[in-house]
Amino acid sequence: MASSNTLSPTQFLQQQLQEIVTLLEKQQLEKSLVERGPIINHDLVEAVLNKQQQNRLQEKFDLLHPADIAYILESLPLDQRQIAWDAIKIDDDGHVLLEVSDAVRQTLISSMEAEEIVNAAGKLNTDEIADLAADLPKRAMLKILRSLNNKERKHLNDILSYQENQVGSRMDLGMIVIQDDLNLKAVAAYIRKLGKLPKHTDKFFVVDQHGIVKGILPIHRLLTHLPVQSVADVMISDFVHFQAGQEIAEASRAFERYDLISAPVVDSDGRLQGRLCVDSIVDFIRDKTDEDMLAKVGVSEEEDLFSSVWKSAKNRWGWLLINIATAFVSTRIIGLFEDVILQLVALASLMPIIAATGGNTGNQTSILIIRSLALGQITPVNKRRLIKKELTLAALNGTLIGFLVGFLVWLLYRDLALAAVMAMAMFINLIVAVSVGLAIPLLRYKFGKDPAIGTSVMLTSITDSMGFFIFLGLASLFLIHRV
C-alpha cells in the first residue's frame, strides 16, 4: 500500500511494476547467458540463480497488497506473469486471485495444481470462494467443498444459488449480528471479545430470536450512547435492506441515493441472509460500465491485455461478422438502385452523409433512453411525453439539418432537384432514426432484456439500410427520367 509521502498511489504501483520487470528481465538474461556460456553444470547454476531471483521477487511481493499484486500480474506479459506468479507465497494466492480480472484469473488458475488451488481457497471466506467458483476446475471445487464444514458448505451453496445479477450472489457473511434484547454494554463487551471487526462494519444488524432483522445499530451509536441503554431503544428501525433475489443494479442505485456503506440482505420472510457492502457495489458499477462499453464494440470483457493473438482475434470475430452481415443488407439495398446510381453518380458520393446523420441521431436518442431506464426515470406516466418530445425534436432537427445539407449539396452540384431530394431524405431519415432509437431500448426493456447491450449495432444497421432506401428511393421517384 502507498505509504511514501512523495508518490501518488499510481506512481507507487508503476514503480513497483518497473522494479519487478527489471528483476524478471535480469533473471531471463542470466538464464540465457548460462545456457550459451562455457559452464558445464548448466542445470545446477541455473537452479541456484533461479532460487536467488525467486527469493528477491518473493520479498518484493510480500510487501504488497493483493490488489497491487493483481495490478502487476495484469500488466505483465504471459511468460513473465507466470514466473512472478510462482514467486508469490501460497498464503496470498487466494486473495490475489480474487482481485485479478476474469481473463487473467484463468491464465493463473490454469497453471495451478488442484492441490494448490485448494490451499489457496483455504485462506478465503465462503463468500470469497463463491466469487472464484465459476473459474475453478471441477476437481478442485469438489475438493474445496469437502474441506468445508457443514455450515460453510451451506453458505457457499446459498450464495452460488443466486444469479450473477442478483443481490444474493454479491452478499457476504462478515456481519456482526446482535439480539435486540441486549444493552449497549453487553454489545461493547462482545465486540471487545471478538477483538476484530470485519471490513466495512459501519453498523451491526439487530435480529429477534427468529433471526428476523429488526433494525440496525450504527457503530457510532455505541460510542455516543450510554452503556445502560438497550439495543432496541438505540437502533434505527427504518432502514434500507435488500431481498437476496433482487437485482443488484437496483441495489446499487439505492446505495448511491442513500450513501450506504453496508446493508442487510434478507429472505422473503425478513430473515437475515447476509450483508451487501459498498465495495461490492463499486465493483459492480465498474464491471457493468466496462462490460457495456466493451460489448458495444463486441469485445468480450474477458480479454486479457496479453492473451495470445489467436485468442484475441477469435474474441473479436463475432461482432465483426455481425457488422459485415448487417452491412451486406445495406449492400443489397444499394444494389437495388444500381441503375439509378448509374444515371446520377452523385448519389453514391452523398450516401455517407445519410448514414452518418441517421446513425448519430438514433444513437443520441437511444442512449438517453437507456440511461433514463437505468435510473428508473421512465414510468408509464411520462413515457408518452418523452416519445412526443423526441419525435418533435426529430422533426425540428430534420427540417433544419435538411435545409443545411440541401444547401451544401446545391453548392457542390448546382442541382436544385438533387438538393431537394437530399433535404427530404434527411428529414424522413431523422424521424425514422429517432423512432428506431426509441423503439429498440424500450422494447428490449419491456421484454426483460438489458437495453444497453446490442442496441447500438441493431440501430445502426437499421438506420443505415433505411437511410439508403429512403434516399435512393426518393431519388428514383423524383430525379430519374425513365426511358
Place this chain on the structure above:
Amino acid sequence: MASSNTLSPTQFLQQQLQEIVTLLEKQQLEKSLVERGPIINHDLVEAVLNKQQQNRLQEKFDLLHPADIAYILESLPLDQRQIAWDAIKIDDDGHVLLEVSDAVRQTLISSMEAEEIVNAAGKLNTDEIADLAADLPKRAMLKILRSLNNKERKHLNDILSYQENQVGSRMDLGMIVIQDDLNLKAVAAYIRKLGKLPKHTDKFFVVDQHGIVKGILPIHRLLTHLPVQSVADVMISDFVHFQAGQEIAEASRAFERYDLISAPVVDSDGRLQGRLCVDSIVDFIRDKTDEDMLAKVGVSEEEDLFSSVWKSAKNRWGWLLINIATAFVSTRIIGLFEDVILQLVALASLMPIIAATGGNTGNQTSILIIRSLALGQITPVNKRRLIKKELTLAALNGTLIGFLVGFLVWLLYRDLALAAVMAMAMFINLIVAVSVGLAIPLLRYKFGKDPAIGTSVMLTSITDSMGFFIFLGLASLFLIHRV
C-alpha cells in the same frame, strides 16, 4: 427511505412518484374546473384549493429522503416539477439541490429568489455549498459568502480553488481529527461529547501539533483496544492518503483497489486538508461513465429529460454537425472516383462493408486501449508489446475477413478481380483501422487529454474516408480499363 418489507427501493420510489403525480393532476384539474365553472370569486376559491393541495404535497415530501425527492423532481415534466418544488419545505431545499442532476438543478434554481437560495445554502456545509457554487447566480453567491464566518469562507475558497478533476474539489471537512498524544479513553470521551459522528466516519485522523497526518485510527480499534492505550500505539501509520491536487480518477482507482471508505487529503507538506469519502467516489465513477457514454454521441450530460425541445435540439447539434462535416470528407473522396463508379457500379453497393468493418475494428482497439490507460496498465515497458500484438491481430483478421468478404463478393457478382480487390482493400483497411485505433487514444493521452472523449468520432471519420480511398483507389488501379 424504503422501510416496507414488501416493496423494493425502486418500487417504493415509483409508487411515491405515482402518488405525487396523481396529487398534481388533481390540482390542475380542479384549477381548470374552477376557471371554467360558474363561481364568481375565482381567485379566492383557487387560492383555498391550492393551499390544501400544497399542504398535502408538503406532507408527502416531508417523509422522503432528499435523494428520493430529487428522483421525483427529475421524473416530473417542467410545469409539474415547478409546483412540486414550491411545496418542498425550505429546510430541505439545499439538500435536494445537491442531489438533483445539473440540468434539473438549473431549472430549479432559476425559479428561486436570491433570498431563498441563501436560506437553502444556510443549511449546508461549506463543502456542500462548494458543490452547488457553479450553478448559483452571482448575486446569491456573494450573499452566501457574506453570511459565512472567516473560517468557513476560507474553507469554501480552498475547495473552489481546485479543478473539477482534482481530489480537492471533492473533499469534505466532516472528519474527526485527534492528536497523537491522547489515549483511547480521552478519544472515547471526546466522541461521547460530540454526540454524533459525521456520515462515513470509519476512522479518525491522527495529527501531530503541526497538523501533519501521522496515522489513522479505525473506529473499531476504539472498541477492541484497552482505554489506557495511547493513540500513537493503536493507530495505523502505513495508510493511503491523497494530495489535494491529485487527479480524482487516480484516487478512485485506489479506493477500488484498497476498498476504502474514507481517506485523508493532505497538502504537499502532509498537512491535513480534508477527507475523501466513498460516496464522492461512487458519484465520480457514475458521472464519468455517464459523461463518457453521452459524450460519445454528442449529448451534453446536462440534458434534462424534460427540457424544452428547442434546448434539447441545440444540445445535439454540435455532434450532428461534426458528423456531417466528417461525412462530407468521405463524400469528396468518393466524388474523386465517380468515373470509376460509373464504370463499375457494384463498387457503390460494396462501400458500406468497407466502412462498417473499418469503424468496428478501429473502435475495438481504441476502447481496449482507453480502458487499459484508465486502469494505468499501459506503461512504457509494455506499450511496444501491445502495439505489436494489435497489429499482428489486424493482419490475421484482415487476411481471414478479407478472404471471407472476397468470397461473398464473388458469390454476389461472379467477378474474381472485384473479389480480389475487395479482399485486398479489407486487409489494408483493417491495418489502417487498428493503427488509427492505437494512435488516437495514445496520442491524446500523451498530450494530457482524456482519451475517452471524441476518440470514436475522429476514428470513424478517418476509417471511413481512408476505407473509401483504399477501396476505390485499388479498384481504379486494377479493375478499370481506361479508354
